[in-house]
Amino acid sequence: MASTAISLESVNKRYGSTVALDSLNLQVEPGEFFVLLGPSGCGKTTALRIVAGLETPTTGTVRIGDRVVNDIEPKDRDVAMVFQNYALYPHLTVRRNIEFPLRARRVSSHERERRVMEVAESLQLEDQLNRKPGQLSGGQRQRVALARAIVREPNVFVMDEPLSNLDARLRVEMRAELIDLHLKNGTTVLYVTHDQVEAMTMGDRIAILKDGVLQQVGTPKDVYDRPANTFVAGFIGNPPMNLMPGELLGEPGMIVGIRPENVFLDDNGSIETRVTLVESLGHEHHVACRLNYDNETIVFVRVPSTVSQVPGIGESIRLSITEPLYHFDSVTLERKAIKT
Amino acid sequence: MISGRRRTRIRNSALAYVMILPAFVIFMIFVFYPLVKTFYLGMYRVPPFPGLPQKYVGLSQYSSVLSHSEFLTPLWDSTLYVLFTVPAGIILGLGIAVLAHRHLAGIRIFRTIFSSTIATSVAVASVIFFTLLDPTTGLFSYWIGQRGGVGILGNPTWALPAVATVSIWQNLGFAFILMSAALNSVPDDLLDAAAVDGASGTRRFFRITVPLISPTLFFAMIIGVISGFQAFGQIDLLTQGGPDGHTNVLLYQIYTVFFTNADTGTSSVMAVALFVILVLLTIAQFLLVQRKVFYADKR
Amino acid sequence: MRTSVRTALRYVFLIIIALVVLFPIYIAVVNSLLSGQQIAHRPPTLFPLHPLWNSFSLAWSFGHLGTYLRTSVIVSVLTTLAALTTSVLAAYAFAFLEFPLKRIMFSLCLATLMVPAEVTIIPNFRTIQILGWYNTYPALIIPFAASGIGIFLLRQSFRQLPRELHDAAVLDGYGHWRFLVRVVLPLNRAMIGAFAIFAFLSSWNQYLWPLLVTNSDSHRTVQVGLRQLEGLNPDQQNIVLAGTILAALPIFLILFIFQRQLVRGLTAGAVKG
Numbered sequence: 001m002a003s004t005a006i007s008l009e010s011v012n013k014r015y016g017s018t019v020a021l022d023s024l025n026l027q028v029e030p031g032e033f034f035v036l037l038g039p040s041g042c043g044k045t046t047a048l049r050i051v052a053g054l055e056t057p058t059t060g061t062v063r064i065g066d067r068v069v070n071d072i073e074p075k076d077r078d079v080a081m082v083f084q085n086y087a088l089y090p091h092l093t094v095r096r097n098i099e100f101p102l103r104a105r106r107v108s109s110h111e112r113e114r115r116v117m118e119v120a121e122s123l124q125l126e127d128q129l130n131r132k133p134g135q136l137s138g139g140q141r142q143r144v145a146l147a148r149a150i151v152r153e154p155n156v157f158v159m160d161e162p163l164s165n166l167d168a169r170l171r172v173e174m175r176a177e178l179i180d181l182h183l184k185n186g187t188t189v190l191y192v193t194h195d196q197v198e199a200m201t202m203g204d205r206i207a208i209l210k211d212g213v214l215q216q217v218g219t220p221k222d223v224y225d226r227p228a229n230t231f232v233a234g235f236i237g238n239p240p241m242n243l244m245p246g247e248l249l250g251e252p253g254m255i256v257g258i259r260p261e262n263v264f265l266d267d268n269g270s271i272e273t274r275v276t277l278v279e280s281l282g283h284e285h286h287v288a289c290r291l292n293y294d295n296e297t298i299v300f301v302r303v304p305s306t307v308s309q310v311p312g313i314g315e316s317i318r319l320s321i322t323e324p325l326y327h328f329d330s331v332t333l334e335r336k337a338i339k340t
Numbered sequence: 341m342i343s344g345r346r347r348t349r350i351r352n353s354a355l356a357y358v359m360i361l362p363a364f365v366i367f368m369i370f371v372f373y374p375l376v377k378t379f380y381l382g383m384y385r386v387p388p389f390p391g392l393p394q395k396y397v398g399l400s401q402y403s404s405v406l407s408h409s410e411f412l413t414p415l416w417d418s419t420l421y422v423l424f425t426v427p428a429g430i431i432l433g434l435g436i437a438v439l440a441h442r443h444l445a446g447i448r449i450f451r452t453i454f455s456s457t458i459a460t461s462v463a464v465a466s467v468i469f470f471t472l473l474d475p476t477t478g479l480f481s482y483w484i485g486q487r488g489g490v491g492i493l494g495n496p497t498w499a500l501p502a503v504a505t506v507s508i509w510q511n512l513g514f515a516f517i518l519m520s521a522a523l524n525s526v527p528d529d530l531l532d533a534a535a536v537d538g539a540s541g542t543r544r545f546f547r548i549t550v551p552l553i554s555p556t557l558f559f560a561m562i563i564g565v566i567s568g569f570q571a572f573g574q575i576d577l578l579t580q581g582g583p584d585g586h587t588n589v590l591l592y593q594i595y596t597v598f599f600t601n602a603d604t605g606t607s608s609v610m611a612v613a614l615f616v617i618l619v620l621l622t623i624a625q626f627l628l629v630q631r632k633v634f635y636a637d638k639r
Numbered sequence: 640m641r642t643s644v645r646t647a648l649r650y651v652f653l654i655i656i657a658l659v660v661l662f663p664i665y666i667a668v669v670n671s672l673l674s675g676q677q678i679a680h681r682p683p684t685l686f687p688l689h690p691l692w693n694s695f696s697l698a699w700s701f702g703h704l705g706t707y708l709r710t711s712v713i714v715s716v717l718t719t720l721a722a723l724t725t726s727v728l729a730a731y732a733f734a735f736l737e738f739p740l741k742r743i744m745f746s747l748c749l750a751t752l753m754v755p756a757e758v759t760i761i762p763n764f765r766t767i768q769i770l771g772w773y774n775t776y777p778a779l780i781i782p783f784a785a786s787g788i789g790i791f792l793l794r795q796s797f798r799q800l801p802r803e804l805h806d807a808a809v810l811d812g813y814g815h816w817r818f819l820v821r822v823v824l825p826l827n828r829a830m831i832g833a834f835a836i837f838a839f840l841s842s843w844n845q846y847l848w849p850l851l852v853t854n855s856d857s858h859r860t861v862q863v864g865l866r867q868l869e870g871l872n873p874d875q876q877n878i879v880l881a882g883t884i885l886a887a888l889p890i891f892l893i894l895f896i897f898q899r900q901l902v903r904g905l906t907a908g909a910v911k912g
């Protein structure tokens with residue numbers, strides 16, 4: 001029985017004195033769209049390259065399906081990779097780029113043609129087949145990179161920030177396309193991004209990584225509603241969760257967290273503040289307020305655009321809050337699992 | 341059992357060695373071995389007539405040859421030759437490149453002409469000038485009012501400058517191409533900014549252009565000096581070291597001592613000296629000029 | 640007004656310099672078309688009203704230019720191919736493979752740049768004699784069949800390829816040879832072309848070494864052949880110059896065709912610092 005599609009067990013990776021991955025444990029289920037999320041330099045690419053076989057872990061075990069693949073060549077792992085900057089061969093046409101992996105595998109020319117056409121059709125690349133990558137737009141190049149991975153019909157896809165080089169609009173379009181594709185062919189995807197919105201909208205599950213250490217694994221809802229620590233709480237959600245020193249049931253040494261959407265403008269509220277910044281996004285406004293209480297702590301408020309009276313900078317306003325409140329240990333930064 | 345990946349690593353190393361092997365075999369046989377061998381040959385004195393064994397004399401041959409005028413005079417001639425060719429070559433190349441840098445109608449024709457001497461070899465240039473300087477039939481000899489006699493190349497004062505001039509002409513195309521490429525690499529916006537700030541053309545050239553192209557000037561200087569010390573063909577074809585040894589540069593002397601006198605010991609000592617001189621010059625120039633050179637990519 | 644005066648002045652300078660640069664070549668061409676007596680005639684002829692072309696055929700056969708050129712072409716082409724092959728292979732290893740002693744070996748390649756061929760002629764001449772290569776093509780080719788500059792320049796160029804291209808090929812199951820042929824070579828055509836021209840010119844222009852290791856007309860390159868030609872009588876200068884022009888012509892053609900690669904090759908090491 002194939003229990004997991006990809007599994008990393010206590011994987012460590014060191015480059016000299018740099019620890020890129022620190023005892024990483026990850027299990028990706030078959031058919032899952034699994035997102036590895038974290039800031040730049042946290043080890044996401046390293047993890048992907050270890051799965052693909054382009055790097056060897058310093059210690060630890062990597063499994064794909066039931067096989068331990070530590071000693072298996074990249075080409076024999078049945079993993080297709082989509083690179084951040086596409087890695088298209090500039091001197092080859094789109095067609096030759098897409099069939100490149102098939103040629104290596106000595107697939108018959110008839111079969112090659114069939115598969116290339118099929119993939120090109122599904123990615124709307126039929127008209128581009130005879131062009132070179134240099135003549136394509138960013139979005140089309142991205143599609144070619146995807147096509148080259150898909151045409152192999154691999155067991156597992158790994159994708160390293162495949163959308164990060166696209167402009168904002170295209171990125172949203174491609175997100176939808178990628179999800180569509182995944183739903184259609186149901187292949188396991190290990191997807192890396194530093195963009196929490198991408199992670200939240202695309203992932204069946206998300207693993208959050210920081211400095212090579214796994215912080216939390218869960219569904220988007222899990223990590224949003226029950227962040228394991230202040231890092232996850234601050235990384236996910238925009239604007240980030242408000243975190244401030246506080247206490248819990250009289251016990252000091254706590255960090256109290258509250259999501260901006262749980263803070264409201266309320267003329268009768270008990271919290272007195274002064275507005276320091278207003279960001280208008282159209283559908284909503286992000287208002288930063290400084291608490292009069294210590295004249296220091298900043299609290300973000302998400303104000304829907306339906307609210308007619310948006311406060312101006314320097315204005316004194318009152319706020320009220322609702323549940324949930326989060327409590328974190330100020331030393332370990334872990335969330336206290338106490339229901340408030 | 342050896343794991344698959346280990347096996348790949350071993351296989352890749354083997355592949356790497358196979359790939360560098362051809363180049364290394366040649367380097368070993370024709371660069372490193374003869375370099376060491378030259379040092380070694382310099383320690384053996386060649387017998388005065390064939391049949392006797394070579395005699396090991398150690399470093400004493402180095403000290404005797406290197407302090408002797410048969411080495412010092414050619415060394416001085418080579419130094420003069422470098423002094424004649426290198427600064428003039430760089431200044432001319434740069435000057436012409438500056439003149440041809442600005443866009444004018446027909447400038448491409450001029451650029452092609454200025455680059456054209458790159459197609460001449462040392463031998464081609466030397467033979468052409470040999471005929472031009474011929475004391476009886478040469479056009480140059482005619483113009484400077486010489487007819488008959490020994491000619492310029494037979495004149496102890498003018499032979500070396502004449503040979504140097506041939507070299508400058510022959511290398512002008514290369515200097516021009518090099519300097520033009522360097523000028524093209526100077527960003528226009530820097531010069532524009534300086535112009536807006538009110539810097540005059542001359543000031544812009546010396547304060548912005550020259551510092552920015554200084555790596556190229558430095559490079560031109562190093563290869564100029566090195567190739568100056570390697571001058572051979574022009575001497576062999578124009579003067580054969582004469583008149584009376586006035587153009588007997590170091591490499592020509594090495595050639596004569598080795599090939600004509602068959603004295604491997606003395607010529608090896610001189611070859612070692614040439615090698616040391618070239619290495620030291622490269623290092624010295626590098627250290628001296630490095631501080632004044634602006635390397636654009638080290639910002 | 641002032642700018643037009645400056646422009647005119649600029650043209651004047653450009654024209655004067657162009658004339659000075661071209662003059663020796665021009666006179667060489669003119670004199671190759673005159674007879675020996677006409678060359679010696681005073682005042683000199685600056686324009687050949689009745690050009691004589693037989694000097695070229697004389698140079699070709701009587702002056703052995705045909706043989707010299709053939710030897711030069713064979714030697715230069717083979718040297719270029721050999722240097723290109725050994726440099727591409729070594730550069731690939733240094734750019735894409737990991738192996739023990741890699742850095743030391745690369746330093747050794749760079750060290751060869753510090754050893755001009757002129758310094759090592761004495762033992763190399765003996766080596767050629769011991770190998771029995773005196774007066775043969777291998778003597779002219781093999782010592783230059785590897786190039787430190789070539790390895791250095793090509794390695795630099797190869798390393799500019801994005802690492803992902805190599806990774807993608809590895810994932811797709813491409814071995815090193817196929818990656819080299821299918822990806823690395825086509826993507827580095829510019830630098831390979833530039834180095835090929837450089838290697839060809841260096842080989843073509845060699846003088847001292849071919850002079851040392853050959854003495855028969857059948858294996859003399861054209862540069863050394865010019866030395867034989869120079870020794871002709873003063874009244875045969877038209878043949879000398881015709882031979883010189885024949886010797887230079889192939890390079891003029893090559894440079895005309897490959898101007899861009901040449902500039903790249905010559906300046907690759909220099910401008911980038």
Ligand SMILES: Nc1ncnc2c1ncn2[C@@H]1O[C@H](COP(=O)(O)OP(=O)(O)O)[C@@H](O)[C@H]1O
Pocket residue numbers: 015018019020038039040041042043044045046047
């Ligand atoms: N080949 C390498 N050599 C040395 N350090 C590396 C190498 N690759 C990655 N690193 C280091 O490992 C850490 C993780 O890198 P990476 O996996 O690329 O992060 P991410 O993809 O999350 O931005 C970084 O500190 C990076 O500098």
Ligand SMILES: [Mg+2]
Pocket residue numbers: 041044045
């Ligand atoms: Mg990354």
